Structure formats: C-alpha cells, structure tokens
Amino acid sequence: MSNELSKRIANLSPEKRAELLRKVAAQKAATGSAAQGLIPVQDRSRPLPLSFAQQRLWFIDQLQPGSPLYNVPMAVRLEGALDVDLLERALREVVRRHEVLRTTFREDASGPVQVVSPEPVLTLERRDLTGSSPEEAWRLAREAAAQPFHLAKGPLLRALLLKSAPGEHLLVVVVHHIVSDGWSMTLLVREVALLYGAFARGQPVPLPPLGVQYADFGVWQREWLQGPRLEKQLDYWKQQLAGVPSALELPTDFPRPAIRDGRGARHDVLLPRELTDALKALAQQEGASLYMALLTGWQLLMARYSGQEDVTVGSPMAGRTRGEV
Template sequence: TGFVAPQSALEQQLASAWQSVLRLDKVGVHDNFFDLGGNSLLATQVVSRLRDQFAVSVPLHVLFQAPSISGLARHLQAHAPASESLQPTFKPRPDGPLPLSFAQERLWFIDQLIPDSALYVIPLAMRLTGTLDVAALARSLRALVQRHESLRTTFGLVDGKPVQVIAPAQDVPLPLTDLRSLPAEAQSAAVAQHTHAFAVQPFDLHTGPLLRSCLLRLADDSHLWMLSLHHIVADGWSLGVLVQEVAALYASALRGQPDALPALPIQYADYALSQREWLQGPARQPLLDYWTRQLAEVPTVLDLPTDFPRPAVPSPQGALHALQLPAELTASLKALSREEGITLFMTLMAAFQVLLQRYCAKDDFVVGTPIANRTLGQTEALIGCFINTLPIRANLASRPTFRSLLRRVQATCLEAYAHQELPFEHLVDALHLSRDLSHTPLVQVIFVLQNAPMATPALPGLHLEALPTQSTTAKFDLTLSLEETSGGLKGWFEYRTGLFAASTIARLAEQFTTLLAGVVAAPDANIHALPVLSESERWQVLVAFNTNTSAYPSDSIASLFHAQAARTPDAPALLTSDSSLTYRALSERVCRLAHHLHHLGVGPEVTVGVYLERSPDLIVSLLAILSAGGAYVPLDTSYPAERLAFMLEDSRASLVLS
C-alpha cells in the first residue's frame, strides 16, 4: 500500500511522536514502526510520549501487536486515561543531603571494594578533521558541565551513607599535546600510548572531577579529542547526549552567541530522589512479584567451560575480540526479524542463547542485557547513570525450532521491558542469592545490541569520527556487544583473560557467525540441528581427528609370538608371583601342546574350549590353540554348568582344555 497521511487529530499527534523518536519527516498511518527503524528502545520512548500526552499507559507489547499509527489510534480510543499513575513524579528538591540513585549506589559500593580501578571508566575518542577552535571547544565543555549537575558531582559520606555533592561550578581542563613533529610511525605509537593511559586512569569519586578531556594535535587540521567519565555519572546513552550538546555549544561559541539549548526539565539528582520515593511506594511490589516469579528456581550460575581454573576472586583484566558480520547476513537477520514481527535484538539474543547452550549443555540459564531505563521523557536529555541490567531467562527445553524459540524470547523480553524499573540490586537481594565472589551475582554473561542515539553531529568546519577504544578490563565473564553499521553488524566479545584464552573466544566468534547463517537458512530447523562448527572445524572433527590409521603387522598373533621368541629367547616372557618363563621355555611348551592339538584335529574353523584359572597354563593353552590354527572359547570357571554347556554347544567346541 502507498503512503496514507494521518487524518484525525489523534493520528496526527501519534505521527508527530513517531517522527520525533524515529527522526523522520513524515509517517503514514499504515507504516510499520519496526520497518521504519524502530526497536525496543525507541518503542519505549514512544510509550513514554503517549503517557505524557494522553495520560494513558500503553504496554510495550501493544506496539508489537499493532505497530502502525492506525492500530495505536484504535487502542487509545478503546482505553480511558489512567486514573492513577504508577510512574515517578518530580517534586521540588528538599534541603539536606542528596541520596544516590540505586545504580549509583551499586557503583559506589564497587568502588569501595575495588578502589583505584578503571573497571567503570567510560572512554570516548573522536577524530576531528578540519579547522578546530580549541578555545571554543573548551568553552563548550565548560558550558556542558554547567548545564548538567551530574558532571559537577562528587560523592561523600553523611552519617555513614553516600551522598551526592554538587559543586556550583567546575572548570574542565583541556590539555593539548602536540604530536605534529613526530614521524607517522612514532606518532601512531604515541597516540596509542596516550589513549591507553587516558582510558585506564581511575577516578576518585570523593575528590573528582569525574569528567576528563584532552586533545592530541596530529596535524594542523587533525586532532584527537578524548573524554573519559566514571560510569557513576554517565552511561552509553549519555555519550550521545554529550556529543550532540557539545556540538551545539561549540557552534554557539564560534558565533559568540549564548547557547540555544532548551533548559533541562530536571537534573539527575531530581531523578534519584524521585526513584527512591517511587520504589518505596506501591509500584515496587508488583515489580518484585514479577521478577521473583519469573526467576523462581533458575540456575544462578552459567558455567561455561573455561581454559583456566576459576580463581576465588576473578581478576577484572580483560580483552576484546572483534566481530564483523557480512552485510548480506545482517540483511537476512533483519528480514527474518520483520517476518516474525520482532526486533533484531530478540533474534540475536535467541541465537546467542543457542550458542551458549552448546557450551553449557543446559536448557535453563540467564543472560543479562543492559537497558537504558529512561522510561520518562524528562530523562532523555540528561547525562547520568540510568542504565539497569535485565536478567533474561533462556528457555530452550523441549527441542524447539528456532522460529518457536523466537516467540519465547519475544515474550520474555517484552515482559522484562515492562518491569525494567526494578533495580538489579533489589532483585539480587530479593532472591537471597549466596554471595560468591568467584561469580558475579545471577548474571555472568551479557548480550548488548547498541541502539542508544549516537549520531555523529556536524560541527562548523569540522568532520567528527568516533574511534573505537580498546578495553583491558571485563566486568563479566563474557560480553557480546554488537551494533548495526552500514557494512553490517559489528562488535566484539569482551572476556576475562583469567578464564578464557584468546583462541577460544576467536573460535566462539566464528561459531556465532556460522550459527547465524544457519538460522536464516533454516529458521524452522530444530535448534539442535543448527550448524555451529565452521567448515574448517567440521573438517578437523570429521577428518583430521579421525586420521588414525597406522601400519601394523599382517602376521598372526601366534607367528608374532614365535618371532619374538626367536629374537629374545632368554628374555622373560611370563611372570607370576612365584615363577617365571623365558620366551624359549614358553615357546617350547606352546609348540608341544600345539603339535598335540593338531593331531587331535584342531585347525582353521575349529574351536577349542579353555576351562582354566588365570595361570601360566592358560597362556600356554591360548597360544597353542592359535598356533594350531584354531580359535579358543574362554570358559569362566565361576559360570554355572548349564551356562558352560550352552556355550560349548553354541560355539561347537571340538574339545576342552582344562
């Protein structure tokens, strides 16, 4: 169908909300939200706008069931505005100490346990190409810090409890290091050294500041701008806000004009106060009830086989392994997602669960995923730590097809999104998990599909390019992080180097790519039939590991024995507790008995029963029968007479040695 413009006032209001979230100029009433680039995060923003605009709570699953303007309009017309909102409200800030948000509180406690750690440093590196006004950039950074209280916040103690301490003003040094004189190779080495040192420099939460910035001048028209923040004052979403606002402030500074950014409706401390008040009210119990029911009897440890023994307290040292999926495979995964009416995240999460199942051999386990947790419109423009961890329970029982698994993952994810406001720390406490420092509580493996807004803005006279930063720490045993690019999905595995070898993670990445290709080729296949091994691994398992042929003598056992007796006649051949026989003596006894058996008719196709205890006579008898060309039938002396009689009859033994 072609484009159909919104007609009613309700449709026009909904279209405006969609255009704002999807950053589109127009939206038709029959357009599919997810076909237009929507995902779960953007759907949450739409739901937030609908709640603010129409005073009605729209469950997230409604947007999946009716992903069009016309469908949403019908839903809103059928549902009256909410009489009582279970959403946080923002009140005037009271006098006295400002508490931490629950996410901040967790990070503060971790900092007390592991001080001077770079584990929660968030680095950002941007290449600036063109004419840079360093003074204007410095002014824009100062304006940004003045605009966001979170960037002027440090953390102290009042009556033994951590509190936010907001400075009225704070300078932001922007040191400039000139590397223009260095040859290309030396400059690259210097850049790598500077970026690494900058990214691993820890923060002091008490003294601050918790934002750093510096510049490397590579050429007259090329600079590297580096920022780092502590996670306690920012998250991944915050980086997008930061870059966009610095760009707008820089443009104003160049023109000598005051900044034109709209005033922030609230500050992060207001959110922290509101969150604490809200979760002390009636909203908390339904969230707790859902999560404790959802995670009842779930295994709280996902034990992947490791290359190295797990220490009592794992080291935070980590590494990254890059992953790039072909554009064609990415397009096929998106097509499968659209066909099933789900998001790309859900498809990738389902595939990751299948891969983990092959390693842990379990159908029931937990994979964590971070969620922006900005369900209120007032929080979208803030820099701060809002992120929460959702434990997604995998259910791979009953050997489902992959398409059936997608339905399960969708249902689990949508329910989790609807209950995302419960802080992860509260859930861990409610589950009464035993505190084992060798594992992170409940979640040891994380999956991330980066979809926080991070568009690269345009600056007057400058081209900006975000550069990857190398991590040397790992917060979890294993994290798979992906993002969609014009060339296909790309990302990395972050892993604890104290648990996994680099070769293991490289193999895991290759297997994930193979599995995804199998998924799009046969989504109706049983998940256990989906391929995981690459072609090289299949060859290794089926061919290389089975190349075990070796040359062996074609002579009979009897002839090999007699040849050995001829070579080493005086060597010991048979030892018992009270006697021994050399090869010569044993061979003589064997030959005498074999000659006698031959005269009794023993030869090829003739069987002879052997009814003897373990002794030298038993060995002589077996070798003699073989030397005569016959076959022996061992008769256990402990067997009943009936059993022995059946064996003799069944084997057609011509005689018995006893």
C-alpha cells in the same frame, strides 16, 4: 492485537517498524510520567541521596576502590580546523549545564550522599603528538580510559585532546558510570557539537536550561519506589530470576579465579552484508527485531558450548522511563 494488525506490522520495512516502536515508546514514557507525577526540584543546600543505580555503583566502588571497571570512555576523531579554546569552553558549558557531571559522592550519618559543585571544574588536557606513530594516540587514549576516579574528590569527568597532525585530533572523554552512561555520552557529544558551533559563530548558548536534574530524579525515585510498590517489583524479579545459574559453565583455557577481578578481553566480529541482510529478513519474517535475532543465536551458541538450558545474558539498555532524564 488482531491478526490483521500483526500482519500489517510484520510487512513494514525495518525503518518504518523502528519508527513505530519509537513512537509507541515515547507515548508510553509520556503516559508513565503523567501517571507517576512530576519530578519536583530539590533544595540544593543539603546533600541529596543517591538514585538506586548510583548507590549500587557507589557500593561496588567501596568494595573495589580505584578500579577502572566502571569508567565510561569515548573517543571522537576531529578533522579540520579546530579552535581548542572554544572546544574547552563547550565542554565546560556541558558540565555547567548538567549538575551530575560536577557531582561528587561522600558518606555521612545517613549513608552515601551526592554533593553538587556550584561551578564546573574541567580542564581540557592537550597533547601534541605530531610526528609520533598513529598507535601512540590510541595508547594514550587507552591509558586515560584506565585511569581510576576518586568518587569523593572528583572531578568525575576528564577530557583529553590528542593532536596527531595539523587538522587531525582525537578527543577522549572519560566519565565514571555513576554520573553517566552510554546514552548520556551520545547526548554529550551532540551538545558539545551544538555549543562549539554556536560559540564559533559568536552566538549564545543555543540549548534551553534543564528544568530537572538527575539529583532531582534520584530523590523522586526513592520516594516513589518504596513500600508495596517496591515489594511488588522485587517479588516479580525474584520470580523471573529464580533458579538462574550464577555463572555460565563454558569450557575455558585457564581455571577461573575464585573471585572475579574483571580482567578479560573484547573481540569484535564484522558480519558480511549478505549475512546481515539475511538476518534482517529472518527477523522481519518472525515479527522480531535484529537484536532479538542476534540474541537468540548467541544464546543458542552459549547453550551448545555450556550444555546448559538456562543462559543468562546481560545487555546494555538506556533505562529511561522518564522523559525529563
């Protein structure tokens, strides 16, 4: 990249730079998909193998059956008049549309496989909390989020509607991570809203049918990523992660358990607008994103607390390399 082009990109507003990055990413994804070939539709009359990500989650579930650590919960506040039956119909249509949401997982002679149910199985649980305290709805939401799934029995998506007052509802949707992720949950909400609006107007399903399902991607991934191509990827990441400490040795108030049990806490921090604007300006000055600036600050802080130079940080990512999924 020339210095002139670098300067022009650095002088873009955060919004224009983000739009440029989105276009570049979309172009890369399209090019990559073309180079990797089309994803063929698989025969549904036989059990299909899991994707690599699904197999990892299935294995973890075998080690820790009944654990809610990989539940993906989402709560959406709904205000105004609500047709609950239409909402349930919209949710059921999303489950019908996306096979992975009506998939269960079992083991046969070849290993773990996924089995797609021909019909969506979803019942919107309804609770009327009118007259209860506002905290009661969130208590029930947290309770629903912590309820474990059974991967072999399913269903792996649950929906709960909590009515706190006339015209005030809280929709809680919980899925297991083996069938969804944060990116997919955003799409789920968008599709439910589109479907509910269409059904309320007496219109048919406004969404085009999906040509490729996640099970098709799982088979394609296993066929494409094998042999020398897989070995090259493994060698690269082994080199990148060589010598990385297994844990960050932070000073703790209590001794760490010998085996991690997943218990912990979450703390949300709200940065003042002035500080946020200053961080954005710093990131733009350095030709970086706000995420990169925040990650750098976080790693410096962890290095100072731990006394370690190598700090490993996990960060959620969409992981979408194919436009079809």
